[in-house]
Amino acid sequence: MADFRQEFLRFALNEQVLAFGEFQTKAGRLSPYFFNAGLFNHGKALWQLAEFYARAIIASKIEFDMLFGPAYKGIVLAAITAATLSQHGKDVPFAYNRKEAKDHGEGGVIVGAKLAGRVLIIDDVISAGTSVRESVELIRNANAEVAGVAIALDRMEKGQGELSAVEEVKQQFGVPVAAIASLNDLLAMLARDKSPELAAFLPKVEEYRQAYGV
DSSP: OOHHHHHHHHHHHHTTSEEEEEEEOTTSOEEEEEEOGGGOOSHHHHHHHHHHHHHHHHHHTOOOSEEEEOTTHHHHHHHHHHHHHHHTTOOOOEEEEEEEEEOSTTOEEEEESOOOSEEEEEOSOOSSSHHHHHHHHHHHHTTOEEEEEEEEEEOOBBOSSSSBHHHHHHHHHOOOEEEEEEHHHHHHHHHHOOOHHHHTTHHHHHHHHHHHBO
């Protein structure tokens, strides 16, 4: 297990992005943990987050020429990760989309670099996969290639069927998905934790995985 995955989960926990308790998901399930990337909302946290994305992308060995961030969370993620990748010796352009086409100035829905070559989509999580599908359509309509998807956390949870949202994306579009951390890493963190408060959630997360995991 790459050390950065455990480091990331500790970081998310410290920023209260990762929380344990009882939370209702969009699917109506009661989850013992919750991940809200929107709470990475200050400068130092964004800088650290981008470093984790860069390390996960590099570790994935996905070949790409540019980043694409779907509106809205992906906009910030694409920008900060592109900046951080440049510090790792990989300077790539980035682009993002508007929710509505602009009818003046440069017009269109794409802002930033022209979509070209192998495009890596970057987002916080894959839930229903809607954001990825929209991004794939935009990229392919521009005659560019989807290189893959990079996300922060893979919940490894069933979607509508027996596959997880991540597996559905892999199967539907035939592209790799790189996650900074996954549910497996989260379980490993809980198993190693020495604090009774946190370790107490291990059986609850394991039970949740038995019910909804893949």
